Amino acid sequence: MAQREIRFDGRAILVTGAGRGIGRTHALLLASRGAKVVVADNGSGLYGEDPSKGPADSVVAEILAAGGEAVACTADLATEAGSNQAVEATLKSFGRIDGILHNAGTVPDLVTTDRLSSHDLEVVLRINTFAGLWMARAAWPHLVKQKYGRILYTTSVGIYGATGTAPYCAAKAACIGMMRCLAPEGVEHGILVNVVAPSARTRMTERHLSGAYGEWLMKTMPPEKVSVGAVYLMSEACKIYGEIFSMGGGRIGRLIIAENEGVVGSDSSIEDVHEAMPRVLADAKFFYPKNLAERSAKVAALLGFKGG
Numbered sequence: 001m002a003q004r005e006i007r008f009d010g011r012a013i014l015v016t017g018a019g020r021g022i023g024r025t026h027a028l029l030l031a032s033r034g035a036k037v038v039v040a041d042n043g044s045g046l047y048g049e050d051p052s053k054g055p056a057d058s059v060v061a062e063i064l065a066a067g068g069e070a071v072a073c074t075a076d077l078a079t080e081a082g083s084n085q086a087v088e089a090t091l092k093s094f095g096r097i098d099g100i101l102h103n104a105g106t107v108p109d110l111v112t113t114d115r116l117s118s119h120d121l122e123v124v125l126r127i128n129t130f131a132g133l134w135m136a137r138a139a140w141p142h143l144v145k146q147k148y149g150r151i152l153y154t155t156s157v158g159i160y161g162a163t164g165t166a167p168y169c170a171a172k173a174a175c176i177g178m179m180r181c182l183a184p185e186g187v188e189h190g191i192l193v194n195v196v197a198p199s200a201r202t203r204m205t206e207r208h209l210s211g212a213y214g215e216w217l218m219k220t221m222p223p224e225k226v227s228v229g230a231v232y233l234m235s236e237a238c239k240i241y242g243e244i245f246s247m248g249g250g251r252i253g254r255l256i257i258a259e260n261e262g263v264v265g266s267d268s269s270i271e272d273v274h275e276a277m278p279r280v281l282a283d284a285k286f287f288y289p290k291n292l293a294e295r296s297a298k299v300a301a302l303l304g305f306k307g308g
Contacts, residue, residue: 011099014139016102016104022200037063040072042076069094091142124170129178136182143189151191151193154195180242186241192241198226
């Protein structure tokens with residue numbers, strides 16, 4: 001039996017960072033499936049310099065030439081006003097907003113901890129984290145009213161830890177925290193929130209790639225292979241929420257926030273804690289809470305709470 005095509009007809013989707021790289025392929029794929037797309041990108045360099053309308057206008061032109069619907073928004077998402085403007089542009093252009101695919105981001109140069117730049121930290125947090133919450137706040141009443149919405153944040157596999165990238169990884173880890181709070185709040189209103197950790201060839205990754213791995217990634221991980229999974233998560237067909245997925249090179253994996261059952265009765269002294277640590281660190285008896293309430297209930301049970 002042929003699969004039913006997943007479409008976005010009548011849906012209006014805001015895609016940030018859509019002028020280049022992964023954001024561009026997100027926007028093009030959404031539009032090819034019937035979505036009305038706001039291509040949000042101020043066209044600046046990796047450090048926020050030299051903004052330009054060119055990248056966003058170019059993607060809009062591609063979509064229009066293919067028979068799709070799209071408008072450009074070149075607001076600066078690193079500001080509260082700019083993030084609000086991106087949501088307003090979606091509502092003004094299409095009369096509704098059905099989803100936010102927040103891909104915009106920047107990554108500072110690699111630096112050791114003693115050379116961290118407060119400016120770089122602020123920029124990366126504003127674009128990745130603040131903008132994600134500002135746009136969600138602006139769109140939320142509209143999504144609640146229509147009892148439907150999809151929000152997809154972009155984290156990074158850098159959350160596993162990468163030397164010299166503390167500002168970037170801090171911002172990307174924050175996207176997971178944002179999602180884990182918005183997801184249970186949104187699901188009762190038909191708003192599903194998830195996170196994607198992409199691996200793809202972009203102008204960001206090209207700066208830090210060298211050797212055999214870099215050459216391999218350049219050949220095998222085009223952004224289009226991320227977009228198919230990301231766009232699925234934005235669709236009405238998707239009923240998933242509160243999850244983190246790594247995507248790239250034709251692979252999709254689930255990332256888990258987990259906690260093991262630990263050791264009870266090891267708190268009598270510092271020495272008890274020392275003795276318990278090998279068991280605490282053992283890879284055994286993990287549980288996977290969907291939210292804080294589930295986690296609290298599990299821990300209470302482990303500690304002997306038998307109340308309702």
